[in-house]
Amino acid sequence: MKPLYRSADIRAIEHAAAAELPEGELMRRAGRAAAAAAQRLLSSAAPHPGPADTFPDRAPALQRLQVRVLVLAGPGNNGGDALEAAAHLADAGISVTVLHSRPGNAQSPERAAAWRRAADSSARFEELSAPAVQTGDWQLVIDGLFGIGLARPIGGALRALVEAVNQLPCPVLALDVPSGLDADTGAIVGPDGIALRASHTITFIGDKPGLHTNEGRDHAGIVEVAHLDIDPALLPTAELQLNRLELFARHLHARRHSGHKGTYGNVAVIGGATGMRGAPILSARAALHAGAGRVYVLFPEDPLPADSGQPELMCRLAEGYDFGQATLAIGPGLGDSATAADLLARAIASQGPLLVDADALNLLAHTPALQRALASRGATAEPTQHALQAARLLDASATAVLTPHPLEAARLLGLSVAAVQADRVAAARTLAARLQAVVVLKGSGTVIAAPGGDCVINPTGNPALATAGTGDVLSGLCAALLAQGCPPWPAALAAVWLHGAAADELAASGVGPIGMTAGELIPAIRAGINRLARLNLVR
Structure with missing residues (x-):
């Protein structure tokens, strides 16, 4: 520890x-x-x-x-x-x-x-x-x-x-x-x-x-x-600890020969309003490379026919898609339209694994009814308890994961960014308790907080992550882990650690910290997951 x-x-x-x-x-x-x-x-x-x-x-x-x-x-x-x-x-x-x-x-x-x-x-x-x-x-x-x-x-x-x-x-x-x-x-x-x-x-x-x-x-x-x-x-x-492999590695399993695409879950990334189509694509590509069996990109309107750079992704209109058949990652490039708000309400009501990011967090901040619905979703989850010291390892799939940066957290809490940054641990804990969700407060030394008060600070990552799209990659990575059966708490810990470790590896090899792009993280994340899965296989 x-x-x-x-x-x-x-x-x-x-x-x-x-x-x-x-x-x-x-x-x-x-x-x-x-x-x-x-x-x-x-x-x-x-x-x-x-x-x-x-x-x-x-x-x-x-x-x-x-x-x-x-x-x-x-x-x-x-x-x-x-x-x-x-x-x-x-x-x-x-x-x-x-x-x-x-x-x-x-x-x-x-x-x-x-x-x-x-x-x-x-x-x-x-x-x-x-x-x-x-x-x-x-x-x-x-x-x-x-x-x-x-x-x-x-x-x-x-x-x-x-x-x-x-x-x-x-x-x-x-x-x-x-x-x-x-x-x-x-x-x-x-x-x-x-x-x-x-x-x-x-x-x-x-x-x-x-x-x-x-x-x-x-x-x-x-x-x-x-x-x-x-x-x-x-x-x-x-009450606090540093993130480390022992907190989540056992949830990253080696693949069985008898597995198939259905074994490893579906991810649906919901977002991509006009002018912001790249955000859900990045998130979906990360989910695919992190091991999800099938990945959909659900657009609020005018869906792309396909992702030419990643044809394995299935691009569709969000309207008419059954949200209950996938782990949902909602928010990247979603926008703030009435349609976007309706999609967020549907996602919260779906009761399956859910990650809320970006524009969906801003919609949540401006809509108290959605906040109440999200908190109710997590409060009725009846999680199984595991020991993280004396802590809880939320196993309930209905417990959402939220991934705000400091400004998004400030909007959700009704505070200034300065107030959030003045005590990041307190801000993350307050938000997790209020919304009954696992909260990933991004930034230097990302803070991960659970509704019961458990709190972890992540030591991986570097300034290479200070570029557009890296948050979308994190969302897709975490959604993929959820889809493969990883509970919300260890999924958040693993996603944040792997995301930062990939950036560290790239910076060490000369790809960054200056000029690294979000897309370059994805293959490094895949390599990191496979290394950990092989370790579990050896054990």
Whole structure:
């Protein structure tokens, strides 16, 4: 499991652990972990040492290279962690400069002890200032300005300091959380706030949701968790976790020789008003390549005779098609006509597997009666329960999957986009409970929420997905998984993970992140599904 803990949980764990340990032990452990992470970063960035050098003791090699490390030590306990790290690095023979912000009030005893250890080392101390950052030739910066307790935006001289660090070309290691970033939400603290951009973050005791969604992925970089040898019995059951293969892989089955197209379900993508015909085509192509047995494209009017690029798709008029014979994905390019609204009402009433996206979400936002019908559909589903920690794995096919981006979610919730982004987890959970649906709140660190409160943040994906049509591909992928019998909750988890993983694979091969198109995702998604199916076959 990859649990995510909110700040209140971390403080409770820290308080309980500190009661069982010598005073300051947790800070000393954090300092040692930070120093070790810093040395790993320095070693990976340094030229490979000669034959005379021995590993894992890399300090002599780093010393000969005249490595210079800048440590930013803020006034609180996060600054104490940084001071401990500075003392360890200086004792290892590394040139360390500490820009120190003295506490305005009495500091904690453990921070005072950390300051004394750093002061007794060979580390050089200077006052915090932007010029001190800009004039140094640093190989690494360690950010210990502010931790999880920051309540107001960084301003004044410290803002200038953060701006200066953000201009440096060297790696930046944040301790616990990049300064200025909300550890719970991934938002930057304050409406006009600023956050330090780290290339790496070592976070203490447990992982935090804000490092993996919203602004967090841009500011936290590569995240490492240092558990500080906390007794596992002190860790509460986490309400959040990172998406991972174990949550859904068992639902991706290898094909049986005796299977046929009827075995793997029908998908009907409903959309494609005039001028938006490409959206349902992309969605339908994704559904076909993700394994659906038959795929239909149902247009609200004037159906295309066929998709010349994918003749396996069956293009028809939505009127007259029996919605009960397929998994429905409604919304891509649907438009906002009266016909579109009628089709959405029919889809909700169908009671079969349903995915709602794009224009269908906007129609839903403007039609309270449809919202009530959707919520009633999910509330009467009587799902079977499975363990996702203490969570629910919604098996009921009547539970819809909604895939809003932040603006669509804002319309559904009657909020601003800024309010949704300020706490993406809360927004997704509220929407899931209100509409009794699995909600996929798209964006950096997509949030997947279930009506009962289960919530997962997805770690795959990259900026290549910031292009038109990728949401349509996600809809078709998820609909195909539903059609093949995957329950709504694991189908949403699998679809989001596979969608992001395909983008990661393409970016790694040079197809993106700049200029990747939505259609290029589809074969990469197919390859990913087949890899997972083969793993299940081996097991």
